[in-house]
Amino acid sequence: MIAESMYQELILEHYKHPQGRGLRDPFDAEVHHVNPTCGDEITMRVKLGDGGTVEDVSYDGQGCSISQAAASVLHELATGSTVPETLAVVDEFTRLMQGRGKVEADEDVLGDAVAFAGVAKFPARVKCALLAWMAYKDAVARSA
Amino acid sequence: MSTPAFDVDRIRKDFPILSRELPGGRPLVYLDSGNSSQKPTQVIEAMREHLAVHYGNVGRAMHALGAESTEAYEDARDKVAAFVGAPSRDEVVFTKNASEALNLVAYAFGNPTNSDPRFTLGPGDEIVVSEMEHHSNIVPWQMLAARTGATLKWFPVTDEGRLDLSGIEELVTERTKIVSVAHQSNVLGTVNPVEPILARVRQVGALLMLDASQSVPHKPVDVAALGVDFLAFTGHKAVGPSGIGVLWARAELLEAMPPFLGGGEMIEAVWMDRSTYAPAPHKFEAGTPPIVEAVGLGAAVDYLSAVGLDAVARHERELTAYALQALGELPGLKVIGPQDLQDRGGTVSFTLRGVHPHDVGQILDDEFGVAVRVGHHCARPLHLRFGIPATTRASFYLYTTTAEIDALVRGLHHVQKVFA
Numbered sequence: 001m002i003a004e005s006m007y008q009e010l011i012l013e014h015y016k017h018p019q020g021r022g023l024r025d026p027f028d029a030e031v032h033h034v035n036p037t038c039g040d041e042i043t044m045r046v047k048l049g050d051g052g053t054v055e056d057v058s059y060d061g062q063g064c065s066i067s068q069a070a071a072s073v074l075h076e077l078a079t080g081s082t083v084p085e086t087l088a089v090v091d092e093f094t095r096l097m098q099g100r101g102k103v104e105a106d107e108d109v110l111g112d113a114v115a116f117a118g119v120a121k122f123p124a125r126v127k128c129a130l131l132a133w134m135a136y137k138d139a140v141a142r143s144a
Numbered sequence: 145m146s147t148p149a150f151d152v153d154r155i156r157k158d159f160p161i162l163s164r165e166l167p168g169g170r171p172l173v174y175l176d177s178g179n180s181s182q183k184p185t186q187v188i189e190a191m192r193e194h195l196a197v198h199y200g201n202v203g204r205a206m207h208a209l210g211a212e213s214t215e216a217y218e219d220a221r222d223k224v225a226a227f228v229g230a231p232s233r234d235e236v237v238f239t240k241n242a243s244e245a246l247n248l249v250a251y252a253f254g255n256p257t258n259s260d261p262r263f264t265l266g267p268g269d270e271i272v273v274s275e276m277e278h279h280s281n282i283v284p285w286q287m288l289a290a291r292t293g294a295t296l297k298w299f300p301v302t303d304e305g306r307l308d309l310s311g312i313e314e315l316v317t318e319r320t321k322i323v324s325v326a327h328q329s330n331v332l333g334t335v336n337p338v339e340p341i342l343a344r345v346r347q348v349g350a351l352l353m354l355d356a357s358q359s360v361p362h363k364p365v366d367v368a369a370l371g372v373d374f375l376a377f378t379g380h381k382a383v384g385p386s387g388i389g390v391l392w393a394r395a396e397l398l399e400a401m402p403p404f405l406g407g408g409e410m411i412e413a414v415w416m417d418r419s420t421y422a423p424a425p426h427k428f429e430a431g432t433p434p435i436v437e438a439v440g441l442g443a444a445v446d447y448l449s450a451v452g453l454d455a456v457a458r459h460e461r462e463l464t465a466y467a468l469q470a471l472g473e474l475p476g477l478k479v480i481g482p483q484d485l486q487d488r489g490g491t492v493s494f495t496l497r498g499v500h501p502h503d504v505g506q507i508l509d510d511e512f513g514v515a516v517r518v519g520h521h522c523a524r525p526l527h528l529r530f531g532i533p534a535t536t537r538a539s540f541y542l543y544t545t546t547a548e549i550d551a552l553v554r555g556l557h558h559v560q561k562v563f564a
Binding site for chain 1: 498499502503506507519524534562563
Protein backbone atom coordinates (compact mmCIF):
# COMPACT_ATOMS: atom_id res chain seq x y z
CA MET A 1 0.00 0.00 0.00
CA ILE A 2 1.05 3.60 -0.54
CA ALA A 3 1.14 4.67 3.08
CA GLU A 4 3.66 1.95 3.76
CA SER A 5 5.98 3.73 1.34
CA MET A 6 5.38 6.95 3.21
CA TYR A 7 6.40 5.50 6.56
CA GLN A 8 9.99 4.80 5.56
CA GLU A 9 12.18 3.15 8.16
CA LEU A 10 14.29 6.30 8.30
CA ILE A 11 11.25 8.43 9.13
CA LEU A 12 10.10 6.05 11.86
CA GLU A 13 13.61 5.96 13.31
CA HIS A 14 13.80 9.74 13.51
CA TYR A 15 10.31 9.85 15.03
CA LYS A 16 11.18 7.34 17.74
CA HIS A 17 14.67 8.76 18.33
CA PRO A 18 14.61 12.44 17.42
CA GLN A 19 18.02 14.02 16.88
CA GLY A 20 18.87 17.34 18.48
CA ARG A 21 15.50 17.79 20.07
CA GLY A 22 15.11 20.35 22.85
CA LEU A 23 15.61 24.12 22.84
CA ARG A 24 19.17 25.29 23.45
CA ASP A 25 21.03 28.51 24.17
CA PRO A 26 22.52 30.58 22.73
CA PHE A 27 20.44 31.37 19.67
CA ASP A 28 20.03 34.21 17.19
CA ALA A 29 16.36 33.74 16.40
CA GLU A 30 13.43 31.73 17.66
CA VAL A 31 10.22 31.06 15.74
CA HIS A 32 7.00 29.23 16.49
CA HIS A 33 5.04 27.70 13.63
CA VAL A 34 1.74 25.81 13.77
CA ASN A 35 -0.30 23.83 11.33
CA PRO A 36 -3.83 24.93 12.23
CA THR A 37 -5.52 22.11 10.36
CA CYS A 38 -3.95 19.40 12.51
CA GLY A 39 -2.52 21.24 15.50
CA ASP A 40 1.08 20.25 14.86
CA GLU A 41 3.48 22.83 16.20
CA ILE A 42 7.16 23.53 16.42
CA THR A 43 9.37 26.03 18.18
CA MET A 44 12.74 26.39 16.49
CA ARG A 45 15.96 28.21 17.38
CA VAL A 46 18.85 28.89 15.07
CA LYS A 47 22.38 29.83 16.04
CA LEU A 48 24.58 31.04 13.23
CA GLY A 49 28.38 31.32 13.36
CA ASP A 50 31.04 33.14 11.43
CA GLY A 51 31.01 32.87 7.66
CA GLY A 52 27.38 31.80 7.48
CA THR A 53 27.84 28.49 9.26
CA VAL A 54 24.87 26.96 11.05
CA GLU A 55 26.13 26.18 14.54
CA ASP A 56 22.92 24.79 15.96
CA VAL A 57 19.30 24.13 15.07
CA SER A 58 17.31 23.26 18.19
CA TYR A 59 13.60 22.63 18.37
CA ASP A 60 10.71 21.37 20.37
CA GLY A 61 7.22 20.55 19.26
CA GLN A 62 4.46 18.07 18.95
CA GLY A 63 2.75 16.35 16.11
CA CYS A 64 2.62 13.34 13.86
CA SER A 65 5.56 11.17 12.89
CA ILE A 66 6.04 13.04 9.63
CA SER A 67 6.28 16.49 11.19
CA GLN A 68 8.51 15.37 14.06
CA ALA A 69 10.81 13.26 11.91
CA ALA A 70 11.14 16.12 9.42
CA ALA A 71 12.42 18.36 12.21
CA SER A 72 14.92 15.72 13.31
CA VAL A 73 16.25 15.18 9.78
CA LEU A 74 16.48 18.93 9.29
CA HIS A 75 18.56 19.25 12.46
CA GLU A 76 21.02 16.67 11.18
CA LEU A 77 21.28 18.17 7.72
CA ALA A 78 21.55 21.80 8.76
CA THR A 79 23.83 21.69 11.78
CA GLY A 80 27.42 22.25 10.69
CA SER A 81 26.42 23.24 7.19
CA THR A 82 26.21 26.78 5.80
CA VAL A 83 23.14 28.94 5.36
CA PRO A 84 23.27 29.00 1.52
CA GLU A 85 23.71 25.21 1.43
CA THR A 86 20.81 24.57 3.77
CA LEU A 87 18.50 26.97 1.96
CA ALA A 88 19.23 25.08 -1.25
CA VAL A 89 18.14 21.89 0.52
CA VAL A 90 15.00 23.62 1.81
CA ASP A 91 14.15 24.71 -1.73
CA GLU A 92 14.66 21.24 -3.14
CA PHE A 93 12.68 19.68 -0.29
CA THR A 94 9.82 22.13 -0.87
CA ARG A 95 9.86 21.38 -4.59
CA LEU A 96 9.69 17.66 -3.86
CA MET A 97 6.86 18.03 -1.32
CA GLN A 98 4.78 20.22 -3.59
CA GLY A 99 5.29 17.97 -6.60
CA ARG A 100 2.26 15.75 -5.95
CA GLY A 101 4.52 12.71 -6.12
CA LYS A 102 5.50 13.47 -9.72
CA VAL A 103 8.81 15.17 -9.01
CA GLU A 104 12.05 13.21 -9.14
CA ALA A 105 13.96 13.90 -5.94
CA ASP A 106 17.58 15.05 -6.17
CA GLU A 107 19.20 12.74 -3.67
CA ASP A 108 22.55 14.50 -3.92
CA VAL A 109 20.99 17.67 -2.58
CA LEU A 110 18.50 16.13 -0.17
CA GLY A 111 20.48 13.38 1.51
CA ASP A 112 18.34 11.61 4.12
CA ALA A 113 15.44 13.99 3.44
CA VAL A 114 14.77 12.01 0.27
CA ALA A 115 12.98 9.51 2.52
CA PHE A 116 10.04 11.91 2.61
CA ALA A 117 9.39 11.54 -1.13
CA GLY A 118 6.38 9.31 -0.43
CA VAL A 119 4.70 12.02 1.62
CA ALA A 120 4.20 14.12 -1.51
CA LYS A 121 1.51 11.67 -2.63
CA PHE A 122 -0.62 12.64 0.36
CA PRO A 123 -1.63 16.28 -0.03
CA ALA A 124 -3.01 16.37 3.53
CA ARG A 125 0.39 15.42 4.94
CA VAL A 126 2.65 17.69 2.88
CA LYS A 127 2.20 20.49 5.39
CA CYS A 128 3.33 18.12 8.15
CA ALA A 129 6.61 17.48 6.36
CA LEU A 130 7.14 21.16 5.58
CA LEU A 131 6.35 22.55 9.04
CA ALA A 132 9.88 22.39 10.47
CA TRP A 133 11.51 23.34 7.19
CA MET A 134 9.41 26.46 6.80
CA ALA A 135 10.12 27.33 10.42
CA TYR A 136 13.85 26.96 9.72
CA LYS A 137 13.68 29.22 6.68
CA ASP A 138 11.84 31.80 8.77
CA ALA A 139 14.33 31.55 11.63
CA VAL A 140 17.31 31.99 9.32
CA ALA A 141 15.70 35.06 7.73
CA ARG A 142 15.21 36.56 11.19
CA SER A 143 18.81 35.79 12.19
CA ALA A 144 20.22 37.84 9.36
CA MET B 145 -46.71 -0.49 17.60
CA SER B 146 -44.50 -3.56 17.53
CA THR B 147 -40.75 -3.13 17.57
CA PRO B 148 -39.37 -3.65 14.09
CA ALA B 149 -36.74 -6.37 13.88
CA PHE B 150 -33.27 -4.93 13.38
CA ASP B 151 -31.38 -6.52 10.52
CA VAL B 152 -28.13 -4.66 9.88
CA ASP B 153 -27.42 -6.58 6.66
CA ARG B 154 -30.75 -5.52 5.23
CA ILE B 155 -30.13 -1.91 6.31
CA ARG B 156 -26.71 -1.90 4.68
CA LYS B 157 -28.34 -2.76 1.35
CA ASP B 158 -30.15 0.58 1.57
CA PHE B 159 -26.82 2.43 1.57
CA PRO B 160 -25.21 2.00 -1.85
CA ILE B 161 -21.88 3.57 -0.83
CA LEU B 162 -21.26 0.81 1.71
CA SER B 163 -20.78 -1.76 -1.04
CA ARG B 164 -18.19 0.23 -2.99
CA GLU B 165 -14.55 -0.64 -3.00
CA LEU B 166 -11.68 1.72 -2.36
CA PRO B 167 -8.68 1.90 -4.70
CA GLY B 168 -6.67 -1.30 -4.50
CA GLY B 169 -9.76 -3.39 -3.88
CA ARG B 170 -10.04 -2.55 -0.19
CA PRO B 171 -13.56 -2.75 1.19
CA LEU B 172 -14.86 0.43 2.81
CA VAL B 173 -15.15 0.35 6.59
CA TYR B 174 -16.94 3.58 7.40
CA LEU B 175 -16.56 4.51 11.06
CA ASP B 176 -16.94 8.27 10.67
CA SER B 177 -20.69 8.76 10.96
CA GLY B 178 -20.29 11.26 13.80
CA ASN B 179 -18.59 13.43 11.22
CA SER B 180 -21.18 12.82 8.52
CA SER B 181 -23.46 9.88 7.86
CA GLN B 182 -23.97 7.99 4.63
CA LYS B 183 -27.26 8.20 2.72
CA PRO B 184 -29.82 5.51 1.92
CA THR B 185 -31.30 5.05 -1.55
CA GLN B 186 -34.60 6.38 -0.20
CA VAL B 187 -33.00 9.79 0.44
CA ILE B 188 -31.00 9.83 -2.78
CA GLU B 189 -34.08 8.90 -4.81
CA ALA B 190 -36.35 11.42 -3.12
CA MET B 191 -33.89 14.19 -3.96
CA ARG B 192 -33.34 12.93 -7.50
CA GLU B 193 -37.07 12.68 -8.11
CA HIS B 194 -37.69 16.15 -6.79
CA LEU B 195 -35.02 17.60 -9.07
CA ALA B 196 -36.21 15.52 -12.02
CA VAL B 197 -39.94 16.21 -11.96
CA HIS B 198 -41.03 18.70 -9.29
CA TYR B 199 -38.39 21.37 -8.92
CA GLY B 200 -39.34 25.04 -8.77
CA ASN B 201 -38.74 27.82 -6.28
CA VAL B 202 -40.78 27.66 -3.11
CA GLY B 203 -43.28 30.08 -1.63
CA ARG B 204 -43.30 32.56 -4.49
CA ALA B 205 -43.77 30.82 -7.83
CA MET B 206 -47.40 30.89 -9.04
CA HIS B 207 -47.22 27.78 -11.15
CA ALA B 208 -47.62 24.03 -10.85
CA LEU B 209 -43.95 23.31 -10.19
CA GLY B 210 -43.75 26.08 -7.63
CA ALA B 211 -46.75 24.60 -5.87
CA GLU B 212 -45.33 21.08 -5.94
CA SER B 213 -41.95 22.25 -4.66
CA THR B 214 -43.54 24.35 -1.93
CA GLU B 215 -45.66 21.42 -0.86
CA ALA B 216 -42.66 19.12 -0.73
CA TYR B 217 -40.60 21.68 1.19
CA GLU B 218 -43.34 22.32 3.73
CA ASP B 219 -44.07 18.57 3.96
CA ALA B 220 -40.48 18.13 5.05
CA ARG B 221 -41.11 20.65 7.82
CA ASP B 222 -44.11 18.62 8.98
CA LYS B 223 -42.03 15.46 9.01
CA VAL B 224 -39.19 17.05 10.95
CA ALA B 225 -41.64 18.59 13.43
CA ALA B 226 -43.23 15.20 14.07
CA PHE B 227 -39.81 13.55 14.23
CA VAL B 228 -38.63 15.71 17.14
CA GLY B 229 -42.04 16.03 18.80
CA ALA B 230 -42.43 19.75 18.11
CA PRO B 231 -45.78 21.04 19.36
CA SER B 232 -46.10 23.14 16.19
CA ARG B 233 -44.64 22.88 12.69
CA ASP B 234 -44.03 26.63 12.80
CA GLU B 235 -41.40 26.02 15.46
CA VAL B 236 -39.17 24.27 12.92
CA VAL B 237 -36.77 26.62 11.13
CA PHE B 238 -34.65 25.27 8.30
CA THR B 239 -31.09 26.54 8.39
CA LYS B 240 -27.93 25.66 6.51
CA ASN B 241 -26.64 23.48 9.35
CA ALA B 242 -26.54 23.25 13.13
CA SER B 243 -23.89 25.99 13.28
CA GLU B 244 -26.27 28.42 11.60
CA ALA B 245 -29.03 27.44 14.02
CA LEU B 246 -26.74 28.19 16.96
CA ASN B 247 -25.60 31.48 15.45
CA LEU B 248 -29.19 32.44 14.76
CA VAL B 249 -30.09 32.05 18.42
CA ALA B 250 -26.92 33.81 19.63
CA TYR B 251 -27.77 36.72 17.32
CA ALA B 252 -31.09 37.23 19.13
CA PHE B 253 -29.34 38.09 22.40
CA GLY B 254 -28.03 41.54 23.25
CA ASN B 255 -29.44 42.73 19.96
CA PRO B 256 -30.46 46.42 19.91
CA THR B 257 -33.50 45.54 17.79
CA ASN B 258 -34.75 43.07 20.40
CA SER B 259 -36.09 44.59 23.60
CA ASP B 260 -37.62 41.35 24.95
CA PRO B 261 -36.16 41.05 28.46
CA ARG B 262 -35.38 37.36 27.98
CA PHE B 263 -32.91 38.33 25.26
CA THR B 264 -31.32 41.47 26.66
CA LEU B 265 -27.65 40.90 27.31
CA GLY B 266 -24.83 43.17 28.31
CA PRO B 267 -21.99 43.64 30.79
CA GLY B 268 -22.76 41.73 33.97
CA ASP B 269 -24.90 39.16 32.16
CA GLU B 270 -23.61 35.66 31.61
CA ILE B 271 -23.66 32.95 28.97
CA VAL B 272 -22.91 29.35 30.00
CA VAL B 273 -21.61 26.57 27.76
CA SER B 274 -19.45 23.55 28.57
CA GLU B 275 -15.88 22.46 28.07
CA MET B 276 -17.00 19.52 25.91
CA GLU B 277 -18.68 21.62 23.23
CA HIS B 278 -18.08 21.49 19.53
CA HIS B 279 -16.59 24.79 18.31
CA SER B 280 -19.98 25.63 16.81
CA ASN B 281 -21.42 25.81 20.33
CA ILE B 282 -18.51 27.87 21.64
CA VAL B 283 -17.50 30.40 19.01
CA PRO B 284 -20.97 31.98 18.39
CA TRP B 285 -21.23 32.59 22.15
CA GLN B 286 -17.70 34.01 22.32
CA MET B 287 -18.67 36.37 19.51
CA LEU B 288 -21.84 37.30 21.37
CA ALA B 289 -19.85 38.00 24.54
CA ALA B 290 -17.41 40.14 22.57
CA ARG B 291 -20.27 42.10 20.97
CA THR B 292 -22.15 42.75 24.19
CA GLY B 293 -19.64 42.73 27.01
CA ALA B 294 -21.38 39.73 28.58
CA THR B 295 -19.29 37.04 30.27
CA LEU B 296 -18.86 33.52 28.89
CA LYS B 297 -18.61 30.73 31.47
CA TRP B 298 -18.54 26.98 31.15
CA PHE B 299 -19.23 23.69 32.89
CA PRO B 300 -16.01 21.76 33.46
CA VAL B 301 -15.65 18.13 32.38
CA THR B 302 -14.70 15.31 34.76
CA ASP B 303 -11.81 12.93 34.16
CA GLU B 304 -14.37 10.33 33.16
CA GLY B 305 -15.65 12.66 30.46
CA ARG B 306 -18.90 13.77 32.02
CA LEU B 307 -20.25 17.23 32.70
CA ASP B 308 -19.24 18.36 36.17
CA LEU B 309 -22.47 19.74 37.58
CA SER B 310 -21.15 20.03 41.14
CA GLY B 311 -20.75 23.78 40.83
CA ILE B 312 -23.96 24.43 38.93
CA GLU B 313 -25.38 26.73 41.62
CA GLU B 314 -22.39 29.07 41.31
CA LEU B 315 -22.14 28.69 37.54
CA VAL B 316 -25.76 29.21 36.55
CA THR B 317 -27.07 32.21 38.46
CA GLU B 318 -29.51 35.10 38.21
CA ARG B 319 -26.97 36.72 35.91
CA THR B 320 -27.24 33.85 33.41
CA LYS B 321 -29.36 34.54 30.32
CA ILE B 322 -28.65 31.46 28.22
CA VAL B 323 -27.14 28.03 28.78
CA SER B 324 -26.18 26.05 25.68
CA VAL B 325 -24.77 22.54 25.91
CA ALA B 326 -24.37 19.44 23.78
CA HIS B 327 -27.04 16.81 24.20
CA GLN B 328 -24.39 14.24 23.29
CA SER B 329 -20.67 14.92 22.99
CA ASN B 330 -19.20 14.49 19.51
CA VAL B 331 -15.91 13.32 21.03
CA LEU B 332 -16.67 11.55 24.30
CA GLY B 333 -20.01 10.03 23.35
CA THR B 334 -21.32 11.28 26.70
CA VAL B 335 -25.05 11.92 26.85
CA ASN B 336 -25.55 14.92 29.09
CA PRO B 337 -28.32 15.05 31.68
CA VAL B 338 -30.83 17.69 30.63
CA GLU B 339 -33.08 17.54 33.68
CA PRO B 340 -30.79 18.94 36.41
CA ILE B 341 -29.49 21.65 34.09
CA LEU B 342 -33.00 22.62 33.03
CA ALA B 343 -34.18 22.73 36.64
CA ARG B 344 -31.43 25.20 37.55
CA VAL B 345 -31.97 27.21 34.34
CA ARG B 346 -35.68 27.58 35.19
CA GLN B 347 -34.84 28.52 38.77
CA VAL B 348 -32.78 31.48 37.61
CA GLY B 349 -35.04 32.45 34.71
CA ALA B 350 -32.55 31.74 31.92
CA LEU B 351 -33.06 29.87 28.64
CA LEU B 352 -31.63 26.47 27.66
CA MET B 353 -30.38 25.43 24.26
CA LEU B 354 -29.30 21.93 23.26
CA ASP B 355 -26.87 21.17 20.48
CA ALA B 356 -28.51 17.90 19.46
CA SER B 357 -26.39 17.26 16.37
CA GLN B 358 -25.12 14.01 17.85
CA SER B 359 -28.32 12.85 19.55
CA VAL B 360 -31.23 13.41 17.16
CA PRO B 361 -29.78 11.05 14.52
CA HIS B 362 -29.22 8.25 17.01
CA LYS B 363 -32.08 8.00 19.47
CA PRO B 364 -35.62 9.23 20.04
CA VAL B 365 -35.54 12.93 20.92
CA ASP B 366 -38.74 14.72 21.89
CA VAL B 367 -38.39 18.45 22.37
CA ALA B 368 -41.65 18.75 24.28
CA ALA B 369 -40.66 16.00 26.68
CA LEU B 370 -37.20 17.52 27.14
CA GLY B 371 -38.77 20.87 27.98
CA VAL B 372 -35.85 22.91 26.64
CA ASP B 373 -36.12 26.23 24.79
CA PHE B 374 -33.97 25.72 21.71
CA LEU B 375 -32.59 22.68 19.96
CA ALA B 376 -30.30 22.50 16.93
CA PHE B 377 -29.31 19.62 14.71
CA THR B 378 -28.10 18.99 11.20
CA GLY B 379 -29.39 16.85 8.34
CA HIS B 380 -26.17 15.32 7.11
CA LYS B 381 -25.47 13.43 10.32
CA ALA B 382 -28.98 11.92 10.20
CA VAL B 383 -28.76 10.07 6.86
CA GLY B 384 -29.90 13.28 5.16
CA PRO B 385 -28.01 15.61 2.85
CA SER B 386 -25.57 18.35 3.80
CA GLY B 387 -26.73 21.95 3.41
CA ILE B 388 -29.72 21.70 5.69
CA GLY B 389 -29.99 22.03 9.44
CA VAL B 390 -32.81 22.57 11.86
CA LEU B 391 -33.49 25.01 14.64
CA TRP B 392 -36.41 24.10 16.83
CA ALA B 393 -37.48 26.77 19.32
CA ARG B 394 -40.57 27.46 21.36
CA ALA B 395 -43.01 29.54 19.30
CA GLU B 396 -43.13 32.47 21.72
CA LEU B 397 -39.34 32.74 21.61
CA LEU B 398 -39.17 32.66 17.82
CA GLU B 399 -41.80 35.38 17.81
CA ALA B 400 -39.65 37.55 20.06
CA MET B 401 -36.44 36.98 18.12
CA PRO B 402 -35.20 39.29 15.36
CA PRO B 403 -34.49 37.88 11.91
CA PHE B 404 -30.92 36.66 11.45
CA LEU B 405 -30.58 37.14 7.70
CA GLY B 406 -32.56 39.61 5.61
CA GLY B 407 -33.77 38.89 2.11
CA GLY B 408 -36.50 37.38 0.01
CA GLU B 409 -39.35 35.44 1.57
CA MET B 410 -38.66 36.51 5.13
CA ILE B 411 -40.70 39.72 4.80
CA GLU B 412 -44.27 40.78 5.10
CA ALA B 413 -43.91 44.19 3.42
CA VAL B 414 -40.93 46.25 2.32
CA TRP B 415 -40.62 49.98 1.85
CA MET B 416 -37.42 51.74 0.89
CA ASP B 417 -36.73 52.70 4.48
CA ARG B 418 -38.10 49.78 6.49
CA SER B 419 -39.65 46.32 6.42
CA THR B 420 -42.01 44.18 8.38
CA TYR B 421 -41.33 40.50 8.72
CA ALA B 422 -43.13 37.27 8.03
CA PRO B 423 -44.08 35.17 11.03
CA ALA B 424 -41.82 32.29 12.07
CA PRO B 425 -40.51 30.06 10.64
CA HIS B 426 -40.27 32.04 7.40
CA LYS B 427 -38.91 35.11 9.20
CA PHE B 428 -35.71 33.10 9.63
CA GLU B 429 -35.51 31.64 6.12
CA ALA B 430 -34.25 34.48 3.94
CA GLY B 431 -33.59 33.78 0.30
CA THR B 432 -34.19 30.60 -1.66
CA PRO B 433 -33.83 27.86 0.93
CA PRO B 434 -32.15 24.47 0.44
CA ILE B 435 -35.28 23.03 -1.21
CA VAL B 436 -34.01 19.68 -2.42
CA GLU B 437 -32.03 19.25 0.79
CA ALA B 438 -35.21 19.75 2.81
CA VAL B 439 -36.92 17.10 0.73
CA GLY B 440 -33.94 14.84 1.39
CA LEU B 441 -34.12 15.52 5.11
CA GLY B 442 -37.84 14.68 5.06
CA ALA B 443 -37.01 11.36 3.41
CA ALA B 444 -34.23 10.82 5.95
CA VAL B 445 -36.49 11.21 8.97
CA ASP B 446 -39.05 8.97 7.26
CA TYR B 447 -36.33 6.38 6.84
CA LEU B 448 -35.15 6.62 10.44
CA SER B 449 -38.72 6.49 11.73
CA ALA B 450 -39.44 3.38 9.66
CA VAL B 451 -36.37 1.64 11.09
CA GLY B 452 -37.23 2.96 14.54
CA LEU B 453 -34.97 5.18 16.62
CA ASP B 454 -35.32 2.82 19.58
CA ALA B 455 -33.93 0.03 17.42
CA VAL B 456 -31.12 2.28 16.15
CA ALA B 457 -30.19 3.22 19.71
CA ARG B 458 -30.22 -0.44 20.78
CA HIS B 459 -28.02 -1.45 17.86
CA GLU B 460 -25.53 1.31 18.61
CA ARG B 461 -25.48 0.35 22.26
CA GLU B 462 -24.49 -3.20 21.32
CA LEU B 463 -21.81 -1.87 19.00
CA THR B 464 -20.46 0.45 21.69
CA ALA B 465 -20.27 -2.37 24.22
CA TYR B 466 -18.47 -4.50 21.65
CA ALA B 467 -16.06 -1.70 20.74
CA LEU B 468 -15.22 -0.72 24.33
CA GLN B 469 -14.45 -4.36 25.08
CA ALA B 470 -12.37 -4.95 21.94
CA LEU B 471 -10.47 -1.66 22.13
CA GLY B 472 -9.85 -2.17 25.84
CA GLU B 473 -7.78 -5.22 25.01
CA LEU B 474 -5.26 -3.23 22.97
CA PRO B 475 -2.19 -2.36 25.04
CA GLY B 476 -1.50 1.36 25.15
CA LEU B 477 -4.98 2.32 24.02
CA LYS B 478 -6.80 4.81 26.22
CA VAL B 479 -10.45 5.66 25.68
CA ILE B 480 -11.18 9.35 26.26
CA GLY B 481 -14.72 9.38 27.61
CA PRO B 482 -17.01 7.10 29.61
CA GLN B 483 -15.76 3.50 29.80
CA ASP B 484 -19.22 2.08 30.39
CA LEU B 485 -22.56 2.24 28.58
CA GLN B 486 -24.30 4.47 31.09
CA ASP B 487 -25.57 7.62 29.31
CA ARG B 488 -23.27 7.06 26.41
CA GLY B 489 -23.66 6.96 22.64
CA GLY B 490 -21.77 5.20 19.87
CA THR B 491 -18.77 7.49 19.58
CA VAL B 492 -15.46 6.22 20.91
CA SER B 493 -12.37 8.44 20.92
CA PHE B 494 -9.00 7.18 22.02
CA THR B 495 -5.27 7.70 22.07
CA LEU B 496 -2.69 5.08 21.21
CA ARG B 497 0.58 5.34 23.13
CA GLY B 498 3.48 6.57 21.02
CA VAL B 499 1.47 7.07 17.85
CA HIS B 500 -0.02 10.35 16.73
CA PRO B 501 -3.66 10.11 15.61
CA HIS B 502 -2.82 11.41 12.13
CA ASP B 503 -0.53 8.45 11.65
CA VAL B 504 -3.20 6.11 13.02
CA GLY B 505 -5.79 7.49 10.61
CA GLN B 506 -3.46 7.35 7.64
CA ILE B 507 -2.56 3.70 8.11
CA LEU B 508 -6.12 2.65 8.94
CA ASP B 509 -7.40 4.30 5.79
CA ASP B 510 -4.65 3.40 3.43
CA GLU B 511 -4.15 -0.21 4.39
CA PHE B 512 -7.47 -1.26 5.81
CA GLY B 513 -10.01 1.05 4.23
CA VAL B 514 -11.07 2.04 7.74
CA ALA B 515 -12.37 5.61 7.77
CA VAL B 516 -12.11 7.24 11.20
CA ARG B 517 -11.67 10.85 12.16
CA VAL B 518 -8.41 12.08 13.64
CA GLY B 519 -7.62 15.42 15.20
CA HIS B 520 -9.49 17.54 17.72
CA HIS B 521 -12.90 16.99 16.07
CA CYS B 522 -13.76 20.71 16.34
CA ALA B 523 -13.51 20.38 20.12
CA ARG B 524 -10.08 21.77 20.86
CA PRO B 525 -10.85 23.02 24.38
CA LEU B 526 -11.95 19.52 25.35
CA HIS B 527 -8.66 18.08 24.09
CA LEU B 528 -6.74 20.78 25.98
CA ARG B 529 -8.71 19.74 29.07
CA PHE B 530 -7.37 16.21 28.69
CA GLY B 531 -3.88 17.49 27.85
CA ILE B 532 -3.77 15.88 24.44
CA PRO B 533 -3.48 17.47 21.00
CA ALA B 534 -5.72 15.00 19.22
CA THR B 535 -7.57 11.71 19.34
CA THR B 536 -8.67 9.02 16.94
CA ARG B 537 -12.45 8.71 16.83
CA ALA B 538 -14.60 5.82 15.66
CA SER B 539 -18.29 6.66 15.43
CA PHE B 540 -21.05 4.21 14.68
CA TYR B 541 -24.49 4.30 13.13
CA LEU B 542 -27.35 2.03 12.23
CA TYR B 543 -25.41 0.45 9.36
CA THR B 544 -22.24 -0.29 11.37
CA THR B 545 -21.34 -3.94 12.06
CA THR B 546 -19.22 -5.67 14.68
CA ALA B 547 -17.11 -6.97 11.77
CA GLU B 548 -16.20 -3.36 11.03
CA ILE B 549 -15.10 -2.88 14.61
CA ASP B 550 -12.99 -6.04 14.22
CA ALA B 551 -11.40 -4.47 11.14
CA LEU B 552 -10.61 -1.35 13.19
CA VAL B 553 -8.96 -3.44 15.89
CA ARG B 554 -6.93 -5.40 13.32
CA GLY B 555 -5.85 -2.10 11.79
CA LEU B 556 -4.80 -0.74 15.16
CA HIS B 557 -2.70 -3.83 15.83
CA HIS B 558 -0.93 -3.18 12.56
CA VAL B 559 -0.42 0.49 13.42
CA GLN B 560 1.25 -0.59 16.63
CA LYS B 561 3.46 -2.98 14.68
CA VAL B 562 4.60 -0.22 12.30
CA PHE B 563 5.42 2.08 15.20
CA ALA B 564 6.76 -0.59 17.57
